[in-house]
Amino acid sequence: MGIDFILDELDDLQNRSLLREHKIIEGAQGPYVHINGKSYLSFCSNNYLGLANHPKIKQASIDAIHQYGWGAGASRLVSGTMTLHQELEKKIAEFKGTEAALLFPTGYMANLGALCALVSRGDMVIGDKLNHASIIDGCRLSGATFRIYPHKDVSQLESLLQRSSGYRRKLVITDSVFSMDGDTAPIPEIVNIARKYDAMLMVDDAHATGVFGKQGKGLIEHYGLEGKIDVVMGSFSKALGSVGGFIAGSKPLIDFLKNKARPFIYTTALPPAVCAASLAGLALIQEDASLIDSLWRNIASLKTRLLQFMRTISVESPIVPLIAGSAEDAVKVSSKLYENGILIPAIRPPTVPPGTSRLRISLMATHSENDINRLIETLQHVGFLTHERTTLRM
Template identity: 45%
Template structure:
């Protein structure tokens, strides 16, 4: 028997009507239970499937060294951090990770957050306020958009990757307006890379700051895996670098790196740092261990890109539309959300899990199957997945 007070009938009806509307438009979502680690395969709702939806690009979430680091830190420091770091004290695993991140990114200092989302919704308002202007790429991640809105600054969106549109907006702003250009480094739903050389040139010409969310680029892009800014050769032209610990690093959390004064400024002004319990020590230790592996085992990145090439070439050979992907994120554009759902269900029925991505996550008429490949997938798994993808694509007349 529930101890909850019964929901007022009007509220219950409102919830049900909204859910039915989502169902009618093939946009209803539900949680699916995975009863295993998220490796190249996973046990999903009782059956083993080839997992093509994880952002665990380098397979580090299950790497024995990373797992053992999390266990050891948990044994020593506990499962939780107790409180925010300014309240309860700052645990050594957080300091160790931040020092490692600063070394990895070539900056003076770093600050970690419990999630990438918290990093963005706290840092952007700390950088610019209601007297400023934010110009953001149309396909920015939701956390960036929310951070922009929370800042209170004037907020304008430029067409995706369109530097002519961005420059027009910069040229039209009132003289002396503090300006922040906001973009993803590697876009999570299309798999393309922001034109960072052009953005840096415009920022310098019009005296604007740049804020880049490199959640998906960190660990996989660039000669040493430092991310999109290294790949685009603009690291020294962007004063602070944001990323997450939850993709290629196989842990959880977000981070910012930059000058010591910038990090001290965030400690004193960033609400999502000040008022949030610190990340658990096990996650911090796991991320620090993952950074070491990224630096010591570059062959993981090589294997990831070999797998990406094998999957992408196979999909193109079959006739799939992959949009403009330049990364291990390979979206198959379907268009209609109902057809995308039908294809995802067919894939799952035959042993591949790659869910349909539908509005509002992506623009209308661009529903897709978003595939992500990892370093740990075997050639046999990729080839088997291609057979299943071909069957599912032909079943809905997509190829």
């Protein structure tokens, strides 16, 4: 026995086309990346604005290393909180229109930390079926009764809340932009329903931050709902090209999380230079509207090109899923694209439901029109995009 089960499980994953392996990127992230010395056109990064390799951000982190060194040396509550953590938290709160904010080392930890602090046994947490894995893990780990409503189905959300009166606290949680489908949550309706049933509302704005709203403030700002969401979660790891998660909200919420959120308390603070990079990213998107404009131009351009193959299509964000169906089919298309110099790994279960394995295209502001044309032509060349296709989903 021992650890033999590991080999069996790996074989099983391999046989079902579900084994995951990573490619090694040699050099910086951008529309083109190098793998094994060869250049590939990448359509699979969350680096939507191309900030991961922006000269101003690199310089800001280098300057911070000179001033603060690299490591933070301790957890935040011991002695790891440095000037740049404080400055970044202040800027996040301003940016998201809240009283206060709290940094976490990653967005995953922000979701886990907030959920587990806010609800536990005797409480109810309700989430969209397609919420991100970090939310699902947080809901499960919290110990609260966890209910799921069908994707974006607000009437089902309401009927779950109607049956929630016996619970001590209730919390509703949704992604704003769904990470594997790129569609957006009906946040205004969810706000009304949560309020009607006196439930807390938490929104994960990770993929909308830097993409939606005035100066990239996110989907909550886009809907004019600043100040109406109890718990706003975000990440610097997507459009802002950095790393680190955050929760923004009222001052009491942030004071509470500082005391109760274990993934905040029991881990080393982010290196200060990471905070400097995130601060520079926030400054950039607020100063230079052309970055977000270019991204949306590329989104419109891809949509137009796809409409030449499909009658209807809904493209709401830089994330555009092309559904292949089985894991095996998705892997085959992805490999053919790779042979043709395009990098889009297959997204398969458990990340997406069985039968919906896909190519998740994600656009960047720094893709050119030619890059988008090449993507379409290559999808045609490998036989994935044909004029018989009527929808993004199969």
